[in-house]
Amino acid sequence: MTALDQTAAPGSAMDIEAQAALWLQRRQYWDWSDADQAELDAWLAQSTAHEVAFIRLMAGYSRTDRLVALRAPRTERRGFGLLPRMVAGLALVAALGVGAMQFSTDPKDVTYTTPVGGRQMIMLADGSRIDLNTDSILRLRGAVGKRLAFLDKGEAYFQIKHDVTRPFVVTVGGHRVTDLGTKFLIRKGADSVDIALVEGRARVDAKNGAGKSVELLPGEEVIATARDITKVRRSTQEMSNELGWRRGVIVFEHTTLAEAAAEFNRYNPNRIVIGNAGAAKLKIAGTFPSDDPEAFAEIAQDILHLHVVRRGETIVLTK
Amino acid sequence: MAGVMAQTSDTDRKHPDLRLVEVHMTASTLVDWFVREVLPLEAALMHFLRQNWRNQAEIADLRQDVYVQVYDAARKQLPTHTKAFVFQTARNLLIDRVRHDHIVPIDGVPDLEAIDAPDNAPSPEQATIARDEFRRLQVALDKLPPRCREAVILGRVEGLPGRAIAARMGISEPTVSVHLANGIRALVNEIYGRKSSDKEQS
Numbered sequence: 001m002t003a004l005d006q007t008a009a010p011g012s013a014m015d016i017e018a019q020a021a022l023w024l025q026r027r028q029y030w031d032w033s034d035a036d037q038a039e040l041d042a043w044l045a046q047s048t049a050h051e052v053a054f055i056r057l058m059a060g061y062s063r064t065d066r067l068v069a070l071r072a073p074r075t076e077r078r079g080f081g082l083l084p085r086m087v088a089g090l091a092l093v094a095a096l097g098v099g100a101m102q103f104s105t106d107p108k109d110v111t112y113t114t115p116v117g118g119r120q121m122i123m124l125a126d127g128s129r130i131d132l133n134t135d136s137i138l139r140l141r142g143a144v145g146k147r148l149a150f151l152d153k154g155e156a157y158f159q160i161k162h163d164v165t166r167p168f169v170v171t172v173g174g175h176r177v178t179d180l181g182t183k184f185l186i187r188k189g190a191d192s193v194d195i196a197l198v199e200g201r202a203r204v205d206a207k208n209g210a211g212k213s214v215e216l217l218p219g220e221e222v223i224a225t226a227r228d229i230t231k232v233r234r235s236t237q238e239m240s241n242e243l244g245w246r247r248g249v250i251v252f253e254h255t256t257l258a259e260a261a262a263e264f265n266r267y268n269p270n271r272i273v274i275g276n277a278g279a280a281k282l283k284i285a286g287t288f289p290s291d292d293p294e295a296f297a298e299i300a301q302d303i304l305h306l307h308v309v310r311r312g313e314t315i316v317l318t319k
Numbered sequence: 320m321a322g323v324m325a326q327t328s329d330t331d332r333k334h335p336d337l338r339l340v341e342v343h344m345t346a347s348t349l350v351d352w353f354v355r356e357v358l359p360l361e362a363a364l365m366h367f368l369r370q371n372w373r374n375q376a377e378i379a380d381l382r383q384d385v386y387v388q389v390y391d392a393a394r395k396q397l398p399t400h401t402k403a404f405v406f407q408t409a410r411n412l413l414i415d416r417v418r419h420d421h422i423v424p425i426d427g428v429p430d431l432e433a434i435d436a437p438d439n440a441p442s443p444e445q446a447t448i449a450r451d452e453f454r455r456l457q458v459a460l461d462k463l464p465p466r467c468r469e470a471v472i473l474g475r476v477e478g479l480p481g482r483a484i485a486a487r488m489g490i491s492e493p494t495v496s497v498h499l500a501n502g503i504r505a506l507v508n509e510i511y512g513r514k515s516s517d518k519e520q521s
Contacts (some may be wrong), residue, residue, distance in 0.1 A: 013383035014416075021500035028500060029474055029481035045453050050352070052386045059354040060507030065454050067460065164351045180351050199350050 013053075019043070020053040024061060055164075062165030097156070109139040114154070117267050117291055119245070127161035128168065133187075133245050134267045134290070144305060155187040174207035175224045184216070185242060196221040198239055204229065250290045257300070257317065259284045264293045272297065275318030279306055282319075349393055356401040357389060361511040364409060372414055381416075385409045452510065460511035463502055470495055471502035 009015055023040050026032070044051045061249055093285045112132055114120050120132040122140075126147070132138055136154020138148075149158075151172040162181035169178040172186055173193045182200035186193065197216035204222050206212035206229045214222055214229060221234050234242070241251035250267070252260050258280040261272040267290040274280045282304055288296050297315050300306045309316045364385065368378050388408050399405035460468060466488070473484045485495045 013379040016383065017379075017504055018500065021504045023498060024500035024503055025474075025481070025496055027364070029484070030496075048387045048391050049383055052390050054381070055350055055353055056358060056386070057503060057507050057513065059358060060510045061503055061512050063452070064456060064503075064506045066477055067456055067476050070457070070472075162351070164354050167351075181348050 005307075007068050013049075014248070016049050016053045017057070020050065020057050023054060024057050024250065028061070037116070043301045059165060090125075109141045109150070112138045112140070116269050119248075124161075126163060126166075129159045131157040131159075133157075151186050151188055153188060155185070155245070157183070157246060159183045174226070174228075176205040178203045178205070178207060185239075186282055192223055192225045193220060194223055196242060198237060198243070244287065248290055249287050251287045253285050254283050255285070256280060257284060257304075260284055261317070264288075264290070264296060267291060268293050270313040270315065272315045275307075275309075275316045279304075279317055279319040282306075331424055349390075349397070352393065352397050352401075353390060357386070357405060358511055360402060360405050364405060365512060367406065368413075372416075381409075381412065383459060384412055388412065455509055456506060459506050460502075465491070466501050467498040467505075470498035471506070474499055478504075 001304050007106075009117055023043065025039065026036070033131050043270075044054055058210075076127040110118055112122055114134060115134050116135045118134055122130040122132065122138070124130070124147075125138075128147075130138065130149070133155035136156060137152040138154075138156055139150040139152065142148070142151070147163075147166050147168045149168070149170045153171055158168070158170065158179070159178040160182050162168075162179065168179040170179075170186060172188050172195075175195075176191055177184065177186060177195055180201040180203060182202045184200075185196045185198065195216065197218055197220055198217055202216045204214045204216060204224065206224055212229050215233060216222060216231075218236055219236065219239065221232050221233065223230050239252060244251040250260075250263050250264070253265075255263075258274050261274050265271045270293060272293050284300075284304070286299070288299075291313060297308045297317065300317050301308045306317045306319060309318070361382070363380065365382060368381050368385075369375060372381060385405065385408050392398070393405075394406070428494055459488065460471065463471060467489060470484055473479045473487055474481070479487065481492060481495050481499070484499075485492045488495070
């Protein structure tokens with residue numbers, strides 16, 4: 001890079017900025033073909049100065065979108081929030097709900113709720129995908145310059161199409177998770193939140209802006225409580241197990257029966273109850289259909305030699 | 320000046336005090352980091368450059384050179400302390416220029432701690448800053464030349480495509496492009512080039 005000596009007009013910062021601005025407006029305001037994109041890519045590849053100038057303009061330009069607030073008020077009002085803008089043709093496949101929505105600047109949230117045992121896949125117009133696990137509540141909100149999600153309850157897996165001009169931010173239990181090009185899993189417990197990064201990068205800002213901000217790399221998991229935030233490493237296998245629910249299964253590895261029961265009870269209205277402490281401490285391993293506590297009870301009976309008693313909606317396991 | 324020179328040996332250029340972490344890099348991570356952590360430093364960086372460089376006509380090029388060096392370095396590894404890294408790069412760049420040009424415009428060593436730059440962490444005042452930024456954008460918009468301003472309003476505010484802007488304004492499409500490009504530059508410079516505390520006199 002000999003740019004240090006180039007203060008003359010061609011190749012100067014002002015000249016490059018002018019070129020970058022022409023590219024930007026061309027992409028934003030005129031027909032834009034693959035050939036145009038290739039031409040832009042070639043220009044960007046010519047030098048870091050080009051690339052940086054373009055990124056800077058692009059990021060700044062995205063922040064000027066608040067100027068739409070200056071638009072003269074419309075006489076005609078849109079009816080019901082996001083509904084008209086939602087992509088039609090929602091397919092419902094078995095118990096798996098598939099929705100599609102587009103972020104807009106409408107302040108009204110779109111809420112997704114799954115019942116116990118339910119699961120929903122939400123496809124976003126920007127190409128992102130969110131899988132909502134059992135007994136969960138997720139709200140989506142479009143905002144100027146960002147995409148906001150609120151996990152009010154339960155668990156969700158986010159595969160976010162990264163957009164530097166519109167960061168994707170999930171608020172959960174007062175903590176904020178910001179996508180930096182990412183696949184991540186969030187599970188909201190009674191008094192803690194688990195955030196596991198599967199791919200890419202994400203940042204977790206602890207509750208109440210307590211100053212704690214943690215960057216997650218793949219394989220790392222953060223456990224955030226109201227007071228503290230701790231980071232642990234997970235193996236690829238553990239990560240994969242944690243995502244078993246997306247395939248409709250629960251995976252246990254050296255899991256106590258008490259923990260396994262609690263896990264099943266997240267997915268099913270008929271509950272598994274462990275009858276005594278001796279049984280609760282037994283450990284199990286294996287992959288089970290999340291919607292079939294009966295199958296789990298049978299295995300507990302056959303392998304662990306437990307007594308299984310059914311009382312109405314409850315399955316009691318005792319040693 | 321002797322102190323300055325002593326600190327700019329080649330070994331020092333590796334920034335021993337700036338620990339770099341290995342980060343699995345993707346293009347989007349790099350761009351995102353640049354947008355999130357470097358660009359918000361621009362007002363402070365410009366202030367620093369103006370304070371420490373006599374020829375004000377060269378400030379834009381210096382800023383660009385700092386960005387290029389910072390960005391190229393970050394391709395390999397993202398610095399853990401972005402702010403320190405950016406200003407260290409700026410300082411070294413100025414010193415290089417001094418040596419190269421055999422001129423002495425630097426007034427001692429800039430104190431990195433004294434540089435007023437935003438933290439990387441989002442602040443609770445963000446909402447205030449956002450409102451402030453909107454006001455500044457409005458002012459910057461008003462300051463554009465009339466035809467340029469009109470094109471930007473039709474495009475950015477009303478959301479018209481270029482062709483419709485040309486038709487509405489009765490001007491050629493290339494002229495619309497130039498207006499839009501100039502308008503975008505002015506607005507973006509307003510966003511990054513100034514500290515939110517630099518209140519507009521209006």
